[in-house]
Structure formats: C-alpha cells, structure tokens
Amino acid sequence: xxxxxxxxxxxxxxxxxxxxxxxxxxxxxxxxxxxxxxxxxxxxxxxxxxxxxxxxxxxxxxxxxxxxxxxxxxxxxxxxxxxxxxxxxxxxxxxxxxxxxxxxxxxxxxxxxxxxxxxxxxxxxxxxxxxxxxxxxxxxxxxxxxxxxxxxxxxxxxxxxxxxxxxxxxxxxxxxxxxxxxxxxxxxxxxxxxxxxxxxxxxxxxxxxxxxxxxxxxxxxxxxxxxxxxxxxxxxxxxxxxxxxxxxxxxxxxxxxxxxxxxxxxxxxxxxxxxxxxxxxxxxxxxxxxxxxxxxxxxxxxxxxxxxxxxxxxxxxxxxxxxxxxxxx
Amino acid sequence: xxxxxxxxxxxxxxxxxxxxxxxxxxxxxxxxxxxxxxxxxxxxxxxxxxxxxxxxxxxxxxxxxxxxxxxxxxxxxxxxxxxxxxxxxxxxxxxxxxxxxxxxxxxxxxxxxxxxxxxxxxxxxxxxxxxxxxxxxxxxxxxxxxxxxxxxxxxxxxxxxxxxxxxxxxxxxxxxxxxxxxxxxxxxxxxxxxxxxxxxxxxxxxxxxxxxxxxxxxxxxxxxxxxxxxxxxxxxxxxxxxxxxxxxxxxxxxxxxxxxxxxxxxxxxxxxxxxxxxxxxxxxxxxxxxxxxxxxxxxxxxxxxxxxxxxxxxxxxxxxxxxxxxxxx
DNA sequence: ATGAAAGCGCTAACAG
DNA sequence: CTGTTAGCGCTTTCAT
Numbered sequence: 001x002x003x004x005x006x007x008x009x010x011x012x013x014x015x016x017x018x019x020x021x022x023x024x025x026x027x028x029x030x031x032x033x034x035x036x037x038x039x040x041x042x043x044x045x046x047x048x049x050x051x052x053x054x055x056x057x058x059x060x061x062x063x064x065x066x067x068x069x070x071x072x073x074x075x076x077x078x079x080x081x082x083x084x085x086x087x088x089x090x091x092x093x094x095x096x097x098x099x100x101x102x103x104x105x106x107x108x109x110x111x112x113x114x115x116x117x118x119x120x121x122x123x124x125x126x127x128x129x130x131x132x133x134x135x136x137x138x139x140x141x142x143x144x145x146x147x148x149x150x151x152x153x154x155x156x157x158x159x160x161x162x163x164x165x166x167x168x169x170x171x172x173x174x175x176x177x178x179x180x181x182x183x184x185x186x187x188x189x190x191x192x193x194x195x196x197x198x199x200x201x202x203x204x205x206x207x208x209x210x211x212x213x214x215x216x217x218x219x220x221x222x223x224x225x226x227x228x229x230x231x232x233x234x235x236x237x238x239x240x241x242x243x244x245x246x247x248x249x250x251x252x253x254x255x256x257x258x259x260x261x262x263x264x265x266x267x268x269x270x271x272x273x274x275x276x277x278x279x280x281x282x283x284x285x286x287x288x289x290x291x292x293x294x295x296x297x298x299x300x301x302x303x304x305x306x307x308x309x310x311x312x313x314x315x316x317x318x319x320x321x322x323x324x325x326x327x328x329x
Numbered sequence: 330x331x332x333x334x335x336x337x338x339x340x341x342x343x344x345x346x347x348x349x350x351x352x353x354x355x356x357x358x359x360x361x362x363x364x365x366x367x368x369x370x371x372x373x374x375x376x377x378x379x380x381x382x383x384x385x386x387x388x389x390x391x392x393x394x395x396x397x398x399x400x401x402x403x404x405x406x407x408x409x410x411x412x413x414x415x416x417x418x419x420x421x422x423x424x425x426x427x428x429x430x431x432x433x434x435x436x437x438x439x440x441x442x443x444x445x446x447x448x449x450x451x452x453x454x455x456x457x458x459x460x461x462x463x464x465x466x467x468x469x470x471x472x473x474x475x476x477x478x479x480x481x482x483x484x485x486x487x488x489x490x491x492x493x494x495x496x497x498x499x500x501x502x503x504x505x506x507x508x509x510x511x512x513x514x515x516x517x518x519x520x521x522x523x524x525x526x527x528x529x530x531x532x533x534x535x536x537x538x539x540x541x542x543x544x545x546x547x548x549x550x551x552x553x554x555x556x557x558x559x560x561x562x563x564x565x566x567x568x569x570x571x572x573x574x575x576x577x578x579x580x581x582x583x584x585x586x587x588x589x590x591x592x593x594x595x596x597x598x599x600x601x602x603x604x605x606x607x608x609x610x611x612x613x614x615x616x617x618x619x620x621x622x623x624x625x626x627x628x629x630x631x632x633x634x635x636x637x638x639x640x641x642x643x644x645x646x647x648x649x650x651x652x653x654x655x656x657x658x
Numbered sequence: 659a660t661g662a663a664a665g666c667g668c669t670a671a672c673a674g
Numbered sequence: 675c676t677g678t679t680a681g682c683g684c685t686t687t688c689a690t
Contacts, residue, residue: 010661111376340677381682
C-alpha cells in the first residue's frame with residue numbers, strides 16, 4: 001500500500017480510503033490510486049485489514065454435508081442475501097456429527113466471523129458454550145429448538161412428518177411405515193422419525209414399521225434397499241414415509257423394478273421437495289420446508305442484527321407445506 | 330493471550346506455542362495453558378496470527394454452483410485431502426459466469442489463500458492476470474486447457490462426448506441429437522457440445538440435431554422440455570446425448586410420460602455419473618469423470634507444491650469412463 | 659478531502 | 675523448553 005501511495009503521490013491512508021466504498025476521496029485521486037495499484041499488480045491485503053479493523057466480513061456457516069441440494073439451497077439464499085453487503089460465507093461440513101460440529105465451530109470462531117449460522121438445534125455442551133460466548137449473532141436453522149442458543153430460522157421436523165401421517169390417516173391409510181437412518185447421528189432424521197412415531201401413537205396405530213436404511217445421509221440406493229426389505233417383511237404396508245426425497249425416489253425405483261404399483265399397491269412420500277420429486281414418474285408426494293427461504297430469512301435477520309435493527313432473539317418459524325403428488329392417492 | 334499467559338504463569342509466547350501442534354512445549358505447561366484458556370473462555374484469534382505469520386491456511390476454491398453434486402464431490406475430495414494439514418477451504422460460486430469469476434477471484438486473493446483452485450480453463454484476461462501474479466499455486470480443474478495458468482487436474486469435455494458419439498456409431502446408431510445449454514455461458518457445456526459436433530462431422534453424420542434447453546445449469550425440467558421438443562420435431566432420432574445426467578433424467582421422464590420406450594425407440598445418455606443415473610429405471614448410460622478423484626488429486630498436488638516436492642507445473646489427466654447402462658442398447 | 663501517529667493480537671527471529 | 679523484542683499491513687483516531 002505504501003508503494004501504491006508513493007506512485008500515486010498520496011499517503012497510504014488515502015490509498016486505504018480509495019479501496020473502500022464510501023470513504024471520502026476525490027474521484028480524481030481515487031482513479032489515480034486504482035490505476036497505480038493496477039500497474040503495480042497490488043492486491044489489497046484483507047488479513048491486515050481484518051486485524052486492525054476487527055472486522056472480517058465473514059459469516060460462518062455449518063451444514064451437515066455439501067452434497068445435499070436442500071442445504072445447498074439454504075446456503076445459496078444466505079450467500080445471495082449477504083453478498084450485497086460484502087459479507088462472505090465461510091462454510092464448513094459437520095458430516096452429520098455433533099462432535100465434528102464442535103471441532104468445526106471452534107475452528108470457524110477463530111477466524112472471527114461477524115455471525116455464525118448452524119444447521120440444527122442439537123449440539124454438544126461445549127459447542128453450545130462456544131456459541132454462547134462467541135459475542136456474535138448465532139442463528140440455528142432447519143429446526144425449532146426448545147432452548148435456542150440465539151436466533152432461530154426453521155421448522156419442526158417432527159411436526160412436519162406428523163402432518164404427513166395425519167394426511168395419510170385422513171385418507172383411511174393406517175398401515176404406514178417409515179424409512180430412515182439407523183443411528184441418531186442425523187438429528188433432523190431422528191426428529192422426523194420421532195414425529196412419525198408420535199403421530200402413529202396419537203392415532204392409536206402401530207408405530208413399529210420402521211426400516212433402518214443405514215447411516216445418514218441416506219442415499220437413493222439405501223432407500224431402494226430399505227424398500228426391498230419393507231416389501232419382503234411387511235407386504236401389507238399401505239404407505240411409506242421416507243426421511244428424504246432421495247431415499248423416497250430410491251424406494252420408488254425398487255417398486256418399479258419389482259412391478260409394484262405406486263400408489264396402487266403402496267403409497268410413497270418423501271421430504272424436502274428436491275427437484276427430482278416434482279419430475280419423476282410418478283411424481284413424489286413430499287413436504288416443502290422452503291430451504292431457500294430459510295437462507296434468505298437468515299441473511300436478512302443477520303443484516304438486521306448487525307445493523308442494530310433487531311434487538312433480542314428472533315424465532316422465525318417457516319411453515320412446511322405438504323405437496324400431494326402422484327405417488328400417493 | 331496475555332491474560333491466559335498471566336493465569337498460566339507463563340509468557341504469551343509460550344501460550345502461542347501451546348496452541349500449535351508441533352511446537353516444543355512441555356505437556357504439563359501445555360495442559361495448564363489450555364486449562365487457563367478454557368477457564369477464561371479464550372478463543373485463539375486467527376486474524377492476528379494470519380497477519381504476523383503470513384499464513385492463512387486457506388485454500389480458495391471457485392465452483393460454478395454449490396447446487397451441483399459433481400462439483401460438490403470435487404470439493405468434498407479436496408476438503409478431505411486438505412483437512413489433515415489444517416487447510417480450510419474458502420469457497421465461492423461463479424454462477425457459470427466468467428465475469429462473476431473475475432470478481433470472485435479478486436475477492437478471494439485478498440484473503441491471501443495458500444493456493445487457489447478454479448473450475449475450468451476459460452477466464453477473462455484480468456482473471457488470468459490475477460491468477461498468474463498471485464504468487465501462489467493455481468490449479469485449473471474439470472478441463473484440460475491448451476494454455477494452462479499453472480497446474481491442471483482435469484479431462485477434455487469435448488473428447489469425452491466424442492467418445493460417446495463413437496460408441497453410438499459403433500452400434501450403428503447414426504441419427505444422434507444433443508441436448509445442452511443455449512448460451513456459451515457454461516464453458517464445460519459448450520465444450521461438450523463442440524465435442525458432439527466434431528465427432529458427428531468426423532463420422533460424416535448430420536451434427537444439426539441440437540436442442541437448446543435454456544441457460545445453464547440445465548435442470549431436469551429443462552431436460553424434459555427439450556426432449557419433448559426433440560420428439561416433436563425430429564421423431565426419427567435414434568439417440569440423444571444430454572449435457573448432464575440431470576437433463577438426461579428429465580428427458581427420460583418425458584419419454585415415460587409419452588409412452589416412448591427407452592432404449593427401444595430412443596437411446597438416452599447423460600454425463601457426470603450422478604447417483605441418480607445408476608438407480609433410475611432404466612438406468613442411464615453416462616460418462617464418469619471421477620469428480621471426487623479430481624478433488625483428491627488436486628488436494629495432494631497442492632500439498633506437494635506447498636512442500637516443495639512438486640516443482641514446475643503438473644498436468645494431471647483424469648480419464649473419463651463411459652458407463653453402459655439400460656438406457657442405451 | 660487528506661495526512662500523521664499509534665496499534666490491532668499474534669509470532670518470527672534470536673537468545674538462553 | 676521458554677522468554678524478549680520487534681513488526682506483519684492495514685485502519686482508528688485525531689488533526690488540518
């Protein structure tokens with residue numbers, strides 16, 4: 001920066017100002033400075049700026065997996081909402097593991113982000129403590145925790161699946177199965193399964209048709225295998241709710257391979273409203289949790305908090321919508 | 330850090346060392362320091378460390394879209410390969426736009442990453458200059474540029490589609506169409522279309538069956554719509570090659586809706602070997618470009634360069650493999 | 659609109 | 675194995 005200042009015939013301080021949006025520098029001076037910088041191949045050094053100004057313009061985000069279109073949609077909504085203010089996302093993956101989340105959160109907080117967004121409301125005690133003491137806005141998403149750390153933008157996974165069970169029962173479908181993960185690793189998956197069980201019990205129905213499909217995330221293939229086991233062991237099942245559209249699609253293909261008619265012999269429902277659910281044949285009944293909306297609302301919440309417009313903790317409830325399609329009556 | 334040092338009864342320098350992996354600090358001292366830090370709620374400040382040590386432990390990565398399983402696989406492979414060395418990925422999305430890539434690359438370089446990985450070998454002149462002058466290892470992926478900026482880990486998109494055309498021609502299928510983007514925005518898509526055209530011409534065949542499916546990225550729905558137009562306008566087409574598995578799957582569903590038999594009436598091929606290609610009915614013939622392998626090889630290349638084990642520019646060619654499945658004879 | 663002085667919190671370099 | 679000194683490249687603060 002000193003070199004640029006020398007070439008442009010100004011002080012380093014003026015060069016610094018020329019690289020900011022709103023700083024008061026005359027147009028002539030600024031263009032001379034930017035020209036000098038370009039000629040010298042100078043690239044602004046954020047690391048020094050970050051230290052001195054105590055601002056990094058990072059927003060830390062943790063998602064379970066990069067390879068999931070739902071979370072990717074949330075990150076995209078978030079990213080776009082934050083970009084206009086010059087905030088950049090610092091992304092990390094927890095691999096559906098709260099221990100990994102703990103390591104990740106600590107690592108991310110060291111980078112001094114302006115805010116942190118985590119997926120889900122289940123954390124290790126230490127993660128919780130780190131978040132609480134971080135001194136920055138914390139947003140939990142994709143869940144509605146009973147005792148949130150800070151702000152919340154999400155929905156109840158259990159309630160959403162509960163609504164799907166209610167829907168089937170209203171159609172006089174009562175022998176309903178659930179395909180999901182076999183571990184408690186994916187806390188959203190566990191919540192969905194819990195919603196299934198509580199809904200079945202609320203209707204006085206058998207909640208025992210649970211098929212474990214593997215460790216999260218459940219792939220299409222695992223969904224197909226689980227459907228095979230369901231058809232083999234409980235052939236009188238009338239409907240199956242899958243933990244995600246991906247496993248539901250896999251289940252659907254298994255029916256196609258076996259010549260089992262959907263929804264004629266068995267109805268299939270998914271979760272997430274992935275693109276595939278709307279286009280596959282038959283199209284999949286599912287629940288839309290509005291992943292992009294979660295991202296957008298989180299972004300504007302963060303901006304409001306950083307601007308001081310939002311004081312106190314916000315709890316923004318997204319209302320998932322059940323989408324009836326061809327895979328169910 | 331000074332506070333922690335005081336509580337632990339050591340100098341700040343010793344605290345600094347205690348937070349590093351390999352630094353020489355006695356076990357007793359280190360645990361006392363970490364205990365004091367925990368009691369005080371101290372979180373290490375990377376911003377200061379980054380400035381002083383001139384190391385950020387960031388590797389910058391640009392991908393066209395976060396919402397693409399192929400690129401996500403590459404990022405995952407990369408991320409895992411770099412994690413063990415404490416390198417963290419700083420990710421940005423270009424939205425399939427070289428102008429956006431330019432903005433992004435400049436922004437990322439300001440953060441002083443240890444290396445930068447970009448998707449593709451097509452850039453604006455200024456992006457190229459920024460990369461060349463960055464002074465850090467540059468890796469272009471998912472392409473085999475004629476004049477690389479630095480290192481390369483990728484494959485020829487044109488050659489891969491050329492091989493698919495050759496495959497069909499060897500089966501005496503000659504009336505072949507291509508479904509892809511209508512703009513030159515997605516450079517990989519453009520390269521694939523170019524490979525289709527040159528292959529058809531090399532066989533003396535009509536390369537005019539081109540269906541424009543929309544602006545990249547091409548969705549499943551756009552693939553379905555494009556297939557509809559193909560069936561309406563060129564019903565004697567024997568095979569269609571799609572720019573990606575997602576559009577190919579959409580095309581497949583359109584055939585299902587219309588009662589057009591695949592591969593009986595028309596063969597369908599995709600690109601990318603997405604999970605869906607292996608499980609849908611009929612399963613999709615496609616090309617596997619080994620996205621995770623690209624990520625892993627890129628990670629180990631970067632580590633070698635940073636260690637000084639790799640001098641000069643590496644050009645690592647990944648060999649895509651054609652996978653024959655049920656959607657083609 | 660521009661400049662001078664001081665310092666952000668850590669660590670390289672050197673010493674012991 | 676531990677400590678001392680100086681400074682990374684910006685920007686805050688206060689001037690003018």
